[in-house]
Amino acid sequence: MRPKATIRLLRERVKRALGGGARAQRVLVLGAVLGLDGADKGAVSAMAGPLKHAFSIGNTEIGLLATVVAVVGAVFTIPVGALTDRVRRNRLLAFSTMLWVTATALSGCAPSYLWLLASRAALGAVSATSGPTIASLIGDYFPVRDRARTYGTVLAGELAGAGLGFAVSGTVGSALGWRFAFWWLVIPGVLLVRAVWRLPEPVRGSQGSTDGERRPGSEGMSPHEDRGGDEGAPRGRDPAGKAVEASGVTADEDLVLREDPRGFPLWRAVGRILRVRTNLVLIIASSLGYFFFAGLRSFATLFTTHQYGVSTSVASLLVLVVGAGALAGVLTGGRVADRLLGRRRPNARVLVPTVCLLAVPVFAAPAIHSTTLLVALPLLISALVLLGAVNPPLDAARLDIIHPCLWGRAEGVRTVLRTLAEGPAPTLFGWVSSGVFGGPHGLEYTLLVFLLPLIAAGLLGLVALRTYPKDVATAEASARVIRAGGA
Numbered sequence: 262m263r264p265k266a267t268i269r270l271l272r273e274r275v276k277r278a279l280g281g282g283a284r285a286q287r288v289l290v291l292g293a294v295l296g297l298d299g300a301d302k303g304a305v306s307a308m309a310g311p312l313k314h315a316f317s318i319g320n321t322e323i324g325l326l327a328t329v330v331a332v333v334g335a336v337f338t339i340p341v342g343a344l345t346d347r348v349r350r351n352r353l354l355a356f357s358t359m360l361w362v363t364a365t366a367l368s369g370c371a372p373s374y375l376w377l378l379a380s381r382a383a384l385g386a387v388s389a390t391s392g393p394t395i396a397s398l399i400g401d402y403f404p405v406r407d408r409a410r411t412y413g414t415v416l417a418g419e420l421a422g423a424g425l426g427f428a429v430s431g432t433v434g435s436a437l438g439w440r441f442a443f444w445w446l447v448i449p450g451v452l453l454v455r456a457v458w459r460l461p462e463p464v465r466g467s468q469g470s471t472d473g474e475r476r477p478g479s480e481g482m483s484p485h486e487d488r489g490g491d492e493g494a495p496r497g498r499d500p501a502g503k504a505v506e507a508s509g510v511t512a513d514e515d516l517v518l519r520e521d522p523r524g525f526p527l528w529r530a531v532g533r534i535l536r537v538r539t540n541l542v543l544i545i546a547s548s549l550g551y552f553f554f555a556g557l558r559s560f561a562t563l564f565t566t567h568q569y570g571v572s573t574s575v576a577s578l579l580v581l582v583v584g585a586g587a588l589a590g591v592l593t594g595g596r597v598a599d600r601l602l603g604r605r606r607p608n609a610r611v612l613v614p615t616v617c618l619l620a621v622p623v624f625a626a627p628a629i630h631s632t633t634l635l636v637a638l639p640l641l642i643s644a645l646v647l648l649g650a651v652n653p654p655l656d657a658a659r660l661d662i663i664h665p666c667l668w669g670r671a672e673g674v675r676t677v678l679r680t681l682a683e684g685p686a687p688t689l690f691g692w693v694s695s696g697v698f699g700g701p702h703g704l705e706y707t708l709l710v711f712l713l714p715l716i717a718a719g720l721l722g723l724v725a726l727r728t729y730p731k732d733v734a735t736a737e738a739s740a741r742v743i744r745a746g747g748a
Contacts (some may be wrong), residue, residue: 286498287307287402288411290456291395292418293360297450298388299419301365302327303426304434304442306576307577310566311439311594314373317626320560320695324687326381326728327559335680344525344668350394355458362450369443385700393672400668406599406662409610413595413653417558417588420649423558424584431562446695465666478575501661502737503608510740521743523666530670539662539732542725544612544675546657548682549718550618554648555683558688564704569634579638586642590617590649598654610658611729614651616723621647622712629708648715658725662732664739682714 305312309323316322342355364384371377395415426446434442466669514537525533535541561583565576594613600668621644628640663671690711695701 272459279383279696284403284541287398288414289418289462290453291398291462292415292421293449293453294391294395295416295419296422296425297358297361297446297453298445299386299424300393300423300426300430301443302330302427302463302558304430304446305572306562306648307427307431308434308439308442308562309563310573311434312377315439316377318374320563320691321688322374322691324556324559324689324691327555327687328684329378329382330385330388331555331680331684333382334389335387335677335684337386338392338676338680339531339670339673341389342599342670342676343530345390345393345669345672346523347460350398350522350669351457351460351462351524353390354402355454356461357387357394357456359451359454360387361445362454365450366447366448369440369724373438389676390720392676393669395669396656396672397465398460398463400665401465409595409598409602409654409657411595412656413591413593416656417637419662420584420588421593424581424588427562427577427584428581435574440600455701461614475707480602494617496694501602501607501733504605504609505730505733505737507605507652508607510607510731510736513731514738515635516735516739517519517740517742518739521666522664527670530667531674532669534663534674537662537732537735539611539674539728540659541726542721542728543655543659544678545682546618546674546718546721546725547652548679549721550648550651551679551683552714556686556711557708559687560690560694560704563695564708567701568629568632568705571634573669581632583641583645586645587649590646590651591653593646594650595657597650598657606729607725610654610661611722611725614655615719615726617647617650618715618722619719621715625712625715627711629705629712658729662692662729662736664736664743673701679687686711 281542284540305323305326312326313319313323320369336629341353359551361384364380364387367380368377368384371380399408399412399415429445518533522533524528533726561580562576565571566573569576569579591658594617598609598613601613624640624647625644628637631637631640640645659671659675660668690704690707693710694707697703
């Protein structure tokens with residue numbers, strides 16, 4: 262078969278797998294935005310050794326490069342979330358991607374560690390846009406029945422990007438120097454800006470009922486002008502809502518919204534979001550999972566070289582292989598949860614991640630302790646499959662329990678609270694490994710100790726199993742009340 266024919270066949274298969282041309286385009290572009298950010302984080306990890314040598318720094322300073330991105334991003338996320346609920350999301354995301362490219366190019370120009378740290382801080386401010394805008398766009402682009410599965414496909418982009426960052430940045434950096442490990446990201450970044458700009462702006466609250474297209478005449482309208490009677494309410498019911506209704510769970514009348522939340526001042530919106538008990542529990546649980554993953558990602562290459570006695574290039578390849586396990590988990594977790602929902606399991610989007618979080622340490626602990634690569638590799642892959650399966654159903658569950666016109670601000674709140682746990686992880690991992698344990702086994706002991714937050718996250722999931730159905734019913738009741746008021 263000719264190369265062009267092969268490419269055409271592959272393209273058609275991808276389109277069919279993702280639900281058609283328009284839907285495939287949106288999934289791939291949103292996944293690429295997360296992938297670019299993941300590739301950047303992978304580049305920092307892959308170049309940890311050369312950066313330590315170039316600037317005469319230690320593990321703590323390497324961890325700080327990742328921490329500053331997360332912390333600065335958290336500071337900007339709630340304001341950006343409020344902006345997401347009010348402006349054209351596709352334009353906001355395109356503009357932030359353009360600024361991201363600029364900040365990445367400056368990282369590669371760094372003449373000193375402080376310059377590099379400052380450019381990473383700027384990168385964090387820009388990357389704050391991706392979480393709220395992508396969450397809000399996913400909610401309105403795609404059908405509610407496929408929410409967890411679609412979220413998994415988009416989130417797969419982040420892991421694919423991180424793996425690409427490890428592999429390509431490790432290879433490019435080894436051949437040309439650490440600066441080129443950052444500079445190569447500029448090229449796909451520029452191409453992505455154009456792709457994001459061409460995305461259509463969906464109607465808020467459409468939730469995939471019209472394939473995410475803006476209704477005629479609504480272009481350019483403010484959030485308070487384009488009401489249209491149906492806005493803010495799903496036109497097709499989520500299986501989560503159906504399953505909850507079938508189970509006989511009713512709404513919490515004290516939390517049912519009586520007015521359009523787009524007009525809420527920021528303090529009131531944040532207070533309303535935090536009153537949803539399941540939302541708060543899921544944020545904390547997912548934050549603990551991100552905490553471990555952020556620390557593991559930052560020191561994966563260093564740990565692999567020291568623990569298993571391989572070179573940096575081989576370690577980068579092994580990290581890519583193990584990361585493929587996380588990618589498989591991301592693609593699988595949402596599908597399993599949505600399938601269970603179809604069988605009238607109202608807690609499925611909370612049950613799947615809870616089971617996975619509790620099972621991760623069972624595979625991860627012996628893998629981390631082992632010094633034999635053939636023993637550790639299948640265990641690490643299994644652990645990453647489970648860890649990757651956590652986030653798609655959890656992210657879909659948060660959309661289930663929050664009104665569509667609060668999605669941007671809810672994602673901003675989530676990012677801030679998540680960052681309080683995730684942001685310090687790389688620095689804390691580095692400090693504990695060298696300052697508390699020290700020696701050749703410092704990273705091993707550190708990774709073992711920090712498996713405990715994953716167990717805590719799983720236990721929190723048990724709490725969410727009880728509160729989630731009522732919060733789903735409350736969100737649906739809010740949509741009905743507001744729709745009736747608009748009509």
